[in-house]
Amino acid sequence: MEKYDKIKIVGRGAFGIVHLCRRKSDQNLVILKEIPVEQMTRDERLAAQNECQVLKLLNHPNIIEYYENFLEDKALMIAMEYAPGGTLAEYIQKRCNSLLDEDIILHFFTQILLALYHVHNKLILHRDLKTQNILLDKHQMIVKIGDFGISKILVSKSKAYTVVGTPCYISPELCEGKPYNQKSDIWALGCVLYELASLKRAFEAANLPALVLKIMSGTFAPISDRYSPELRQLILNMLNLDPSKRPQLNEIMAHPICIRPLLNLYTDIGSVKMRRIEKPLSTVQSGAHGRPGGRVPTSRSRGGLLSSGYGKAVHPPPLSSVYTWGSGIVAPLRLPMLNTEVQQVSLGRTQKMGITKSGRLITWEAPSVGCGEPTLPGSVEQLQPQFISRFLEGQSGVTIKSVSCGDLFTTCMTDRGIVMTFGSGSNGCLGHGNFNDVTQPKIVEALLGYELIQVSCGASHVLAVTNEREVFAWGRGDNGRLGLGTQDSHNSPQQVCVPVDFEAQRVLCGVDCSMIISTQHHILACGSNRFNKLGLDKISGSEEPPPSDQVEEVHTFCPVQSAPLNVEKIIHIDIGTAHTAAVTEKGQCFTFGSNQHGQLGCSTRRSSRVPYPVPGLQAITMVACGDAFTVAIGAEAEVYTWGKGARGRLGRKDSGIPKAVHLEETHPYTVASVACCHGNTLLAVKPFLEESMPR
Numbered sequence: 249m250e251k252y253d254k255i256k257i258v259g260r261g262a263f264g265i266v267h268l269c270r271r272k273s274d275q276n277l278v279i280l281k282e283i284p285v286e287q288m289t290r291d292e293r294l295a296a297q298n299e300c301q302v303l304k305l306l307n308h309p310n311i312i313e314y315y316e317n318f319l320e321d322k323a324l325m326i327a328m329e330y331a332p333g334g335t336l337a338e339y340i341q342k343r344c345n346s347l348l349d350e351d352i353i354l355h356f357f358t359q360i361l362l363a364l365y366h367v368h369n370k371l372i373l374h375r376d377l378k379t380q381n382i383l384l385d386k387h388q389m390i391v392k393i394g395d396f397g398i399s400k401i402l403v404s405k406s407k408a409y410t411v412v413g414t415p416c417y418i419s420p421e422l423c424e425g426k427p428y429n430q431k432s433d434i435w436a437l438g439c440v441l442y443e444l445a446s447l448k449r450a451f452e453a454a455n456l457p458a459l460v461l462k463i464m465s466g467t468f469a470p471i472s473d474r475y476s477p478e479l480r481q482l483i484l485n486m487l488n489l490d491p492s493k494r495p496q497l498n499e500i501m502a503h504p505i506c507i508r509p510l511l512n513l514y515t516d517i518g519s520v521k522m523r524r525i526e527k528p529l530s531t532v533q534s535g536a537h538g539r540p541g542g543r544v545p546t547s548r549s550r551g552g553l554l555s556s557g558y559g560k561a562v563h564p565p566p567l568s569s570v571y572t573w574g575s576g577i578v579a580p581l582r583l584p585m586l587n588t589e590v591q592q593v594s595l596g597r598t599q600k601m602g603i604t605k606s607g608r609l610i611t612w613e614a615p616s617v618g619c620g621e622p623t624l625p626g627s628v629e630q631l632q633p634q635f636i637s638r639f640l641e642g643q644s645g646v647t648i649k650s651v652s653c654g655d656l657f658t659t660c661m662t663d664r665g666i667v668m669t670f671g672s673g674s675n676g677c678l679g680h681g682n683f684n685d686v687t688q689p690k691i692v693e694a695l696l697g698y699e700l701i702q703v704s705c706g707a708s709h710v711l712a713v714t715n716e717r718e719v720f721a722w723g724r725g726d727n728g729r730l731g732l733g734t735q736d737s738h739n740s741p742q743q744v745c746v747p748v749d750f751e752a753q754r755v756l757c758g759v760d761c762s763m764i765i766s767t768q769h770h771i772l773a774c775g776s777n778r779f780n781k782l783g784l785d786k787i788s789g790s791e792e793p794p795p796s797d798q799v800e801e802v803h804t805f806c807p808v809q810s811a812p813l814n815v816e817k818i819i820h821i822d823i824g825t826a827h828t829a830a831v832t833e834k835g836q837c838f839t840f841g842s843n844q845h846g847q848l849g850c851s852t853r854r855s856s857r858v859p860y861p862v863p864g865l866q867a868i869t870m871v872a873c874g875d876a877f878t879v880a881i882g883a884e885a886e887v888y889t890w891g892k893g894a895r896g897r898l899g900r901k902d903s904g905i906p907k908a909v910h911l912e913e914t915h916p917y918t919v920a921s922v923a924c925c926h927g928n929t930l931l932a933v934k935p936f937l938e939e940s941m942p943r
Contacts, residue, residue, distance in 0.1 A: 249320055249325070249638060250272075251270060251271060251273065252269040252270065252271055252272065252278065252280060252327070253269060253270045254267050254280070254518055255267070255268045255269060255270060255277075256268050257283075261404055262286055262688070264281065264283040264323070264687075265281075265282045266279060266281050266282070267279070267280040267281075267282060268280075268330065269327075271327075276330075277330040277332070278315065278326070278328065278329065279328050279329070279330045280325055280326070280327050280328075281325070281326040281328065282323050282324075283323060283324040283326070284322065284323050285319070285323060285324050285327075285504055290344075290617075291721075293604055293872050294912075297845070300643055301710050303737050304368065305370055306367060306370060306372070307366075308332050308363055308366040309390070310359045310361070310362055310363035310390070310392060310393060311363050311367070311390050311391045311392065311393050311394075311768045312328055312329045312331065312368065312393065312394035312395075313328060313329040314326065314328045314329075315327040315328060315329070318618040321729075324498070328394070329392065331383035331384060331385060331392045331394070332385070332386040333383065333386050333387070333388040334357065334381040334383070334384060334386050335379060335381075335382060335383055335384070335385030336380075336382040336383070336384065336391070336440075336444075337378075337379035337380045337382075338436070339384060339388060339930050340379060340443060340444070340447050343447050345447060346444070346447075347445075347446075347447065347474065348444060348447075349387070350475050350476060350479060351405065351509070352890050353441070353444045353475075353479070354479075354505060354508075354509040354543070355389070355445060355509055355512075355513075356391055356444060356512050357440075357441050357506075357509075358501075358506055358509040358513055359391035359513065360377075360382060360437065360440065361394065361437070361497065361500060361501060361506070361510075362389055362501075362510075362513065363393045363499045363572075364377070364393070364433060364437060364497060365498070365501065367393075368430055368433070368497060372434075373427065373428065373430065373432075373433055374393070374433050375432075375433070375764060376416045376417075376436075377393070377417065377433055377436040377437060377440065378416070378436065378439070378440065379440055379443055381393065381394055381395040382394075382440070382753050386486075391786060398886040402754060409787050414432070416439065416449045416450070416451050416452060416458075416459070416628075417435075417436040417439045417440075418463060419431070419432040419435035419436070419463075419491070420435075420463055420464050420466070420489050421491055422646075422917075423463055423464055423691060424464075424688075424690050424691065425646075425668045425670070425688055425689035425690040425691050425695075426463050426688055428579055428646070429491070430496075430497070431491035431492075431494050431642050432491070432496070433493075434486055434494045434496075434497065434500075435486065435487065435494065435503070438450075438483055438485075438486025438487040438494075439451070439485060439487070439721055441482070441483050441486065442468065442471065442483050442487065445471050445472070445475055445479065445480075445483065446469065446471055448469075450468040450487065451468060455697055456696040456697050457693055457694070457696045457697055457741060457783050460691075460693055460696055460738040461693075462741075464489075465653060466487065466488075466489045468487070471483060476505065477678055478503070478504060478505045479505055482495075482500070482503060482505065486500075487921070495862055501700055501866060504737070508628075513829070515608050519617035527759070532589055534824040551940070555691065565914075565915040565917075565935035566585065566935070567585070567587065567588055567589040567605075567932040567934065567935075568588070568589040568590045568591075568920065568932055568933065568935075569582055569585070569911075569913065569917075569932070569933050570582070570583045570585065570590050570593060570602060570612070570930065570931065570932045570933075571583065571899075571911060571929075571930075571931045571933070572600060572612070572635075572928065572929065572930050573896050573897075573898075573899035573909075573929050574680070574874070574895060574896050574897050574899075574926075574927045574929055574933070575895055575896070575927055575928055575929070576697065576895055576896055577896045578896035578899070579642070579896070579899060579900070579910075580633075580899050580909060580910070580911050582912060583600070583612045583635050583637060583638060584612070584635060584637045586610060586637055586638075586639065588604040588605065588606065588608070588610070588764060588936060589604060589605040590602040590603065590605075590610065590920065590932045590934075591604065591605055591920050591921065591932070592650055592651065592920070592921045592932070593922070593923050593930045593931070593932045594651045594652050594653040594655065594658075594705075594923050594930070595653055595920045595923045595924065595928055595929075595930045596653030596654055596657070596658065596705070596840060596925055597655040597656060597707075597925065597926060598655075598656060599611065599653045599671075600612040600613075600635075600928075600930055601651050601653055601658060602651070602727055602921075602930075602932060603649070603650060603651050603660075605649050606618060606647075606665060607646075607647030607649065608636060608639050608648065609639065609640040609648050609651060609660060609689075610638070610639055610640070611637070611638060611639075611640060612635045612636070612637050612916075613636050613638070614634070614635045614636075622886070627866070627873070634730060635917050636770065640689070640761070640796070641942070646662055646668075646689075647662055647663040647664075648661070648662060648663075649661050649662060649663045650661045650702070650703065651707040651918055652703050652710075653710060653925065654671070654677055654705035654706060654707060654708060654709075654710070654723075655672075655675075655707045656671050656672035656674070657670065657671030657672050657677045657678060657705070658670055658671050658689075658705070658758070658922070659703050659705055659710055659712075660689060661700055661702070661703050664699070665698070665699030665700045665701065665714075665715065666691055666693050666695075666696065666700070667679075667691070667692045667700050667703055667712060668687065668689035668691050668692065668916055669689065669690060669691055669692055669710075669926055670686045670687060670688055670689045670690060671685070671686065672685055673685045673686065673739075674708075675708045675723050675724040675737060675739075676707070676710065676721070676722060676723055676724075676737055676738055676739025676740070677705075677708055677710060677723040677724070678690070678739075679692040679694065679695075679710065679723075679739065679740055679741050680692065680693070680720045680739070681694070681739055681740040682739060682873050683739060690926070692741065694740050694741045695712065695720065695741055697717075698714045698715075698716070698718065698720075699715045699716060700712050700713070700715075701713055701715050701753075702753075702754050702755060703755070704754075704755045704756050704757045704941065705757055706723070706729065706757030706758055706759055706760070706761075706762065707759045707760075708723050709721065709722065709723030709724050709725070709729055709730060709757060709762070710722055710723050711744075711755035711756070711757050711762055711764070712741065712755065712759065713752045713753065713754065713764070716799065717746075717750075717751045717752045717753075718743060718752070719731075719743070719746055719752050719755060719764055719866035720741040720742060720743055720744065721738070721741070721742055721744050721762070722738045722739065722740055722741045722742060722832035723737065723738070723739075725737040725738065726760070727761065727775045727776040727801055728761045728775050728801060728802060728803025728804070729757075729758075729760050729761050729762050729774065729775035729776070730742065730744070730762070730772040730774075730804040731744045731745075731762055731764075731772075731775075731803070731804055732744060732803070733803050733804050734803060734860060735803065742745065744764075745804070745805075746764060746772065746805060747772075748768050750764075750770065750772065751766050751767040751768070752764050752765075752766060753766055753767045756821060756822070756823060757823070758775065758781075758823030758824070758825075759823075760775050761773065761774065761775025761777070761781070761782055761823060761824050762774055762775055762805075763782070763808075763821065763823065764805055765818070765821070767899065769817040769818050769819065769833075770807070770808075771783070771807070771808040771813065771814075771818060771821070772805035772806060772807055772808070773802075773805065773806060773808055774802050774803060774804055774805045774806065775795075775801065775802070776800070776801050776802055777799045777801060777802065778800065778826065778841075778842070778915050779826055779827065779840075779841040779842040780793075780798070780799075780810060780840055780841065780858075781812045781823065781824075781826060781827050781828050781840060781841030781842065782808065782823075782828065783808040783809065783810035783828070783840055783859060784799040784802060784806060784808060784809060784810070785797055785798050785799055785809065785810050785812070785857050786809045786810070786935055787809070787810040787811055787857070787858055788811050789811065790858055791858070792857060792858060798857065810840065810857075810858070810859055811834055811859070812838065812859065813830060813838065813840075813859060815833040816833070816834075816836075817832060817833040818831065818832060818833075819832065819869075820869065820870045821829055821871070822872045822873045823875055824841070824847065824873025824875060824876075824877075824878070824924070824925070825874070825875040825876065825926075826841050826842035826844070826847075826875075826876070827839060827841030827842050827847050827848060827871075827873060827878070828840055828841050828873060829871040829872075829873050829878050829880065830859075830871070830881075831868045831869065831870065835866060835867040835868050835869070835883065836861055836865075836866075837861070837862045837865045837868045837871060837880050838859045838861055839859070839860050839862055839878060840857070840858070840860060843855060843860075844876065845876035845877070845891050845892035846877050846891050846905075847873070847876050847877050847891035847892065848862070848878075849862035849863070849865075849878065849891075849905065849906050850889050850905075862890075862906060864905070864906060865880060865882070865888060865906055866882070867882055867883035867884070868880050868881065868883075869881050869882065869883055869919075870919070872922045872923055872924040872929070873924055873928060874891075874897060874924035874925065874926060874928070874929065875892075875927055876891050876892035876897070876924050876927075877889060877890065877891030877892050877893070877897045877898060877924070877927075878890055878891050879922055879929055879931075880906065881919045881922055883918055885907060885916075885918050885919050885933070885936070886908050886917065887899075887909040887911065887922075887931065888906040888909070889909055889929075890905055890906045890907070891909065895927050896927075897927050897928075897929075899929065911931075911933065913933065914934065915935045915936070916936040917933040917934060917935050918933065918934060918936050919932070919933050920932040920933060920934050
């Protein structure tokens with residue numbers, strides 16, 4: 249900050265604070281955006297700084313200039329050009345319904361057009377083009393596009409980042425969860441042009457669902473006939489619901505009404521302050537301390553061999569590793585990665601999925617031929633399949649926070665609390681009000697007015713909880729698994745009744761049952777309670793409950809009544825096909841339900857409805873349950889399995905008691921996430937780095 253003098257604060261937001269400053273070297277006014285990064289890791293800070301460097305590639309008189317970025321007092325400081333004329337939104341608002349001349353509209357529009365053309369030529373999508381992000385010079389004649397998503401990248405870490413305002417410029421394909429591409433930016437550009445011509449937004453509504461319906465139908469008020477038919481038609485073309493029918497940027501630039509204002513801009517361009525043309529990032533050279541002459545570390549050098557300081561090269565730990573076993577894979581198999589860190593995983597009947605640190609959905613697929621087929625008696629075990637990893641197509645512009653898999657469908661939740669689903673629409677599991685299959689993630693429109701904080705899938709139903717502690721359920725309803733008081737199925741979200749003083753925090757779906765966990769760690773459950781797998785029997789000690797206290801099925805959410813589940817603070821729980829495992833605050837693991845295959849962790853195949861403390865396990869942090877086996881994770885990243893061992897379910901030799909599974913990791917690691925489904929397990933680990941420990 250020794251280069252700048254702060255003058256005043258000109259803005260605040262979820263990303264941080266915006267300061268107006270004076271640069272000491274030349275006394276010019278600049279904007280300094282302050283983004284707190286205290287909670288971010290070193291890698292995240294480097295990624296943010298690298299993003300700023302990429303933005304320096306945008307050299308255009310109609311784009312806000314980025315001067316530099318630096319870290320100070322645990323905040324990322326970004327210095328950029330100051331535009332004293334305010335935003336285009338403010339300019340429009342001050343018109344007080346006095347329509348602009350067509351020449352003025354085209355003067356502004358063609359500058360935005362040129363800037364966006366430059367951006368797209370750099371293979372960058374703006375993703376947030378709107379009049380609030382278009383700035384003006386002091387004479388309010390030169391347009392400057394700003395905010396290329398730096399704050400969006402960083403703000404996903406902010407607890408204050410929620411669904412606020414109305415996304416009036418979002419394209420119809422993005423409403424449907426389809427890919428975001430250049431045509432979505434052109435839709436937003438059409439919205440901006442409409443706003444210039446009508447002084448109001450093309451799409452506005454009282455709430456988010458109504459807004460989405462307006463966008464999806466493409467309905468907006470007609471433009472004044474004082475403007476030329478060519479201008480009105482251009483707006484209609486850019487706001488075409490079919491992305492393929494929207495014009496390309498070069499087609500718009502060649503439009504007859506754009507040619508003259510474009511020529512005027514090129515004639516006057518000499519009077520516009522131009523930026524110094526910089527070389528591409530890959531060719532810039534700097535030394536170890538920023539001096540010329542050295543080599544910029546590339547992704548190859550950062551991800552390759554590192555010097556140990558003694559002339560030896562050592563391999564750095566991977567960002568994360570993901571293992572799978574089961575369905576014939578008898579030992580943990582490391583899945584291929586895409587040079588990313590996986591923070592959460594989920595399994596379905598056919599899906600293996602994970603969420604990366606950057607908010608992308610990654611999947612692992614194996615060749616279908618010969619995989620998962622039962623082997624003949626006496627045959628040699630098949631070779632392990634070669635999985636292929638890939639990122640989900642069409643996710644550009646959306647940051648995924650979590651994923652949950654059902655049998656043939658998937659739900660994912662964005663960092664803005666929006667739920668999207670895709671896959672098989674049977675049983676109404678997708679929540680779209682029909683039974684149609686969907687190949688790409690599509691927003692569950694019925695939940696657009698809510699901010700979701702967590703979602704869980706069963707084999708054929710879904711539960712979701714909002715930040716206001718409301719619970720919604722949809723999908724297959726037999727056994728009363730939806731908790732709606734009936735066994736009816738629903739193809740759209742239905743609100744679940746919970747006690748007034750019960751603050752729902754997390755939901756959990758089993759094959760034919762459900763649970764809700766409160767902020768106070770109390771548990772409600774509904775659905776099938778066979779073998780007391782939900783803990784709904786009235787049990788106070790270690791004795792088997794009498795038949796009168798045994799519950800087989802409930803259709804509304806009821807409190808768990810089996811000790812110690814009804815008195816201990818449960819920090820983690822998972823439901824399998826016929827049994828459940830829970831972890832208490834003290835790190836003790838309890839299992840309850842069927843023990844036909846030893847999945848409760850007993851040395852004998854006892855049959856009891858009483859929750860069982862698994863012996864020999866201490867400091868357990870998380871658990872996962874499959875069809876007839878259990879996985880538990882210890883505080884020191886130990887992975888224990890027990891239960892049915894056929895087809896490699898345990899990831900080791902068969903045993904009825906808990907034993908550790910060996911992972912081929914060469915560095916100390918922690919377990920980030922574990923999931924089981926049917927006879928399979930998916931486990932994500934990341935290296936344990938001392939520098940990541942709190943000081």
